[in-house]
Amino acid sequence: MTEQEAKRFLANPDVSCREEGPDEGAILFNPDTDAILVINPVGLLIWRALERQPHTIESLVAVLQEQCEDVPTDRVAADVEAFLQSLLPGGFVGEVLEDETA
Amino acid sequence: MMTGQQLPTLPRIPLPTEVEIALTGRCNLHCQYCFYNDEMVARQDQPTHVWLAFFEELSRLAVRRVTLTGGEVFTRQDFWELVDGIIANKMRYSILSNGTLIDEKTLARFQVGKRRLRLDSIQISIDGSRAEIHNLSRPNSFDRALRGLRLLKEAGFPVTVRTTINKHNLHDLENIAKLLLEDVGLPSFSTNEAMPMGAGCDNQKSITLTAAEKLEAMRTMQRLLQRYPGRLQASAGPQSKLKMYADMERARRTGESVSAYTSGHLTACGCIFSKLGVLHDGTIVPCHVLHQLHLGHITTDSLEEIWHTHPIIQAMRQRRSIPMRQVPGCTGCEWADYCNGSCPGLAYELTGELNRANPEDCYRRFLRETGVTDAEKFWLTPPGT
Numbered sequence: 001m002t003e004q005e006a007k008r009f010l011a012n013p014d015v016s017c018r019e020e021g022p023d024e025g026a027i028l029f030n031p032d033t034d035a036i037l038v039i040n041p042v043g044l045l046i047w048r049a050l051e052r053q054p055h056t057i058e059s060l061v062a063v064l065q066e067q068c069e070d071v072p073t074d075r076v077a078a079d080v081e082a083f084l085q086s087l088l089p090g091g092f093v094g095e096v097l098e099d100e101t102a
Numbered sequence: 103m104m105t106g107q108q109l110p111t112l113p114r115i116p117l118p119t120e121v122e123i124a125l126t127g128r129c130n131l132h133c134q135y136c137f138y139n140d141e142m143v144a145r146q147d148q149p150t151h152v153w154l155a156f157f158e159e160l161s162r163l164a165v166r167r168v169t170l171t172g173g174e175v176f177t178r179q180d181f182w183e184l185v186d187g188i189i190a191n192k193m194r195y196s197i198l199s200n201g202t203l204i205d206e207k208t209l210a211r212f213q214v215g216k217r218r219l220r221l222d223s224i225q226i227s228i229d230g231s232r233a234e235i236h237n238l239s240r241p242n243s244f245d246r247a248l249r250g251l252r253l254l255k256e257a258g259f260p261v262t263v264r265t266t267i268n269k270h271n272l273h274d275l276e277n278i279a280k281l282l283l284e285d286v287g288l289p290s291f292s293t294n295e296a297m298p299m300g301a302g303c304d305n306q307k308s309i310t311l312t313a314a315e316k317l318e319a320m321r322t323m324q325r326l327l328q329r330y331p332g333r334l335q336a337s338a339g340p341q342s343k344l345k346m347y348a349d350m351e352r353a354r355r356t357g358e359s360v361s362a363y364t365s366g367h368l369t370a371c372g373c374i375f376s377k378l379g380v381l382h383d384g385t386i387v388p389c390h391v392l393h394q395l396h397l398g399h400i401t402t403d404s405l406e407e408i409w410h411t412h413p414i415i416q417a418m419r420q421r422r423s424i425p426m427r428q429v430p431g432c433t434g435c436e437w438a439d440y441c442n443g444s445c446p447g448l449a450y451e452l453t454g455e456l457n458r459a460n461p462e463d464c465y466r467r468f469l470r471e472t473g474v475t476d477a478e479k480f481w482l483t484p485p486g487t
Binding site: 014015016017018020021027029031032034 | 189216222
């Protein structure tokens with residue numbers, strides 16, 4: 001497992017998530033940074049998982065495979081990683097440090 | 103309220119992103135144009151726990167920001183508890199204040215937790231460059247307001263100023279701009295205009311501008327816009343009218359709409375598509391200018407249900423489909439195809455009907471009352487060129 005694959009991520013509990021309607025994704029708002037991010041329905045599935053507990057990229061792929069049909073692992077892992085990278089700059093998610101979980 | 107015509111059904115509008123909340127009806131000042139008149143003062147403030155519960159409802163709806171106003175918000179003993187409630191519920195906030203109760207202790211209290219981090223802006227009202235003028239509309243408050251403003255500015259707060267243009271400060275606008283932009287060093291400030299509402303109604307002759315005075319204020323604002331480019335803002339009042347009237351002249355000259363969405367229909371003000379207001383007694387209103395239109399109460403009604411289904415909200419959104427040529431009082435107006443009816447709040451306040459144009463901003467009336475003859479040349483050509 002690479003260093004990147006071992007990283008665990010968690011949703012920032014101060015971020016609000018607005019779902020405007022079924023199958024429409026959501027809008028994330030970080031009131032600390034005033035950042036807004038529009039996410040699609042798959043992004044919303046990932047977000048809800050990150051709200052519940054810390055996840056690695058691998059465990060997020062597993063979440064998607066549980067809830068969606070025909071999820072190719074390799075390609076989805078790259079998409080999940082890209083999605084996490086889009087969440088990091090605005091402070092929507094954070095990386096869980098080992099000493100925090102000890 | 104309705105014109106009787108069949109209006110189209112609107113698509114579902116996303117929930118409000120912002121709510122303007124009057125936390126209290128109490129104020130330590132008695133300004134001459136305050137629209138919080140006797141009827142409003144008679145309403146009772148809501149207790150702490152009611153506001154905190156309401157903030158939780160806003161959080162469930164993922165509302166992003168609230169604007170706190172009054173009355174004067176700093177008269178509330180539980181003000182900081184309420185701010186912390188906003189923060190706990192994942193929102194940012196702005197404050198509208200007269201500035202007189204802001205001192206070093208206030209600044210220190212902003213440093214607790216995320217109070218300062220989540221503060222979008224704090225707006226102070228300054229109506230004159232010196233006490234003799236400011237105090238005529240905002241009695242006995244200039245020194246304290248300016249002190250509060252300077253404290254906030256020097257401490258690096260996101261402080262802004264609103265100047266309400268009225269009879270007393272009409273000839274002081276250039277000095278006010280110098281005070282705020284050069285002496286205090288604000289990046290910008292905004293203006294509006296005293297309106298015949300609330301106390302402004304009672305004091306109309308001594309506070310609100312005549313047509314000739316409005317024209318003079320507009321000419322002054324035009325000079326100031328040249329002197330301080332990009333540093334004067336307005337969403338109402340003389341500076342705003344300057345742009346609105348110039349847009350109308352330009353549209354009429356070129357035959358093109360000012361914009362595809364903002365002319366020829368009652369399209370003015372998009373607030374009802376993204377905001378709601380709450381009075382200090384918990385009454386939910388479309389906005390504070392439309393405080394007579396009660397939509398419900400924060401203790402008994404669902405904000406989400408009001409937003410999606412209340413007939414008044416629906417009617418306000420449907421105004422946009424009404425052509426100006428069908429608006430009572432505007433039929434036959436040569437400017438109808440270039441006008442958007444301006445503020446619906448003032449239209450309702452002054453005419454008693456929602457689907458009317460705001461007479462205070464009527465260009466035809468303005469031209470008639472001021473006697474401006476070469477309107478196009480005046481509005482489209484900067485002075486001194």
